[in-house]
């Protein structure tokens with residue numbers, strides 16, 4: 172059964188580890204992430220961007236696939252199905268379809284409007300026990316059409332949004348979606364510390380989890396980050412493993428062209444990436 176992200180993040184913040192949000196794109200992605208979570212007894216959050224939801228056929232398809240896999244694969248660890256960087260309309264649609272968690276990304280609105288819209292989303296979601304993530308400041312780079320300037324979050328704005336009763340808060344702290352450029356300055360721990368002081372027990376969310384050095388991840392967790400989003404890294408691992416399979420011409424041997432064989436190396440690569448992240452985030456055996 173799908174659960175809200177509330178309890179898993181409360182526990183993570185208290186015990187100082189982070190739960191990974193891994194974005195899904197299809198059946199292979201979803202199955203690989205769920206099996207890895209189960210094998211490692213880790214809670215997990217499946218992230219779905221609006222673009223990926225559309226790609227998979229629509230939100231009802233996503234909910235049907237995830238619920239079916241949880242049942243058929245006997246997944247017992249806590250799983251939240253979460254809308255990633257959702258618009259106001261997108262949030263309403265996924266709530267209707269049966270998601271257990273949403274992110275309303277109002278970071279591109281003036282703060283007053285972000286507050287008003289987030290407040291309304293909390294009202295609708297909390298009636299159904301659905302967790303809500305909000306964003307302040309912005310994440311640099313681009314993810315699935317969502318472009319951000321990489322603006323550092325203002326701690327007093329974070330406090331105002333946290334006090335609305337969100338479950339978790341994403342803040343821009345120098346993090347970027349996609350690969351980090353060679354001249355990246357790193358995370359702003361000064362900003363993170365100020366946000367932590369301003370928001371108390373609020374579980375903080377670190378977007379752009381691909382390629383952040385291990386020591387920065389650990390420091391971020393020690394400063395209140397309880398959810399870390401990873402997307403690009405699974406895509407890179409899947410693409411590299413699939414390319415290797417094709418270039419070795421294994422698809423030409425026997426029934427190597429069978430999609431179940433062709434997609435297997437990518438599937439295994441996602442599993443290995445997710446396991447590595449769960450180890451780094453400290454979520455193994457926390458389910």
Ligand code: G3H
Nearest residue numbers: 349378379381400402403
């Ligand atoms: O919302 C999802 C993420 O922030 C993922 O970022 O693609 O850089 O890992 P990433």
Ligand code: ZN
Nearest residue numbers: 314378379400
């Ligand atoms: Zn993100």
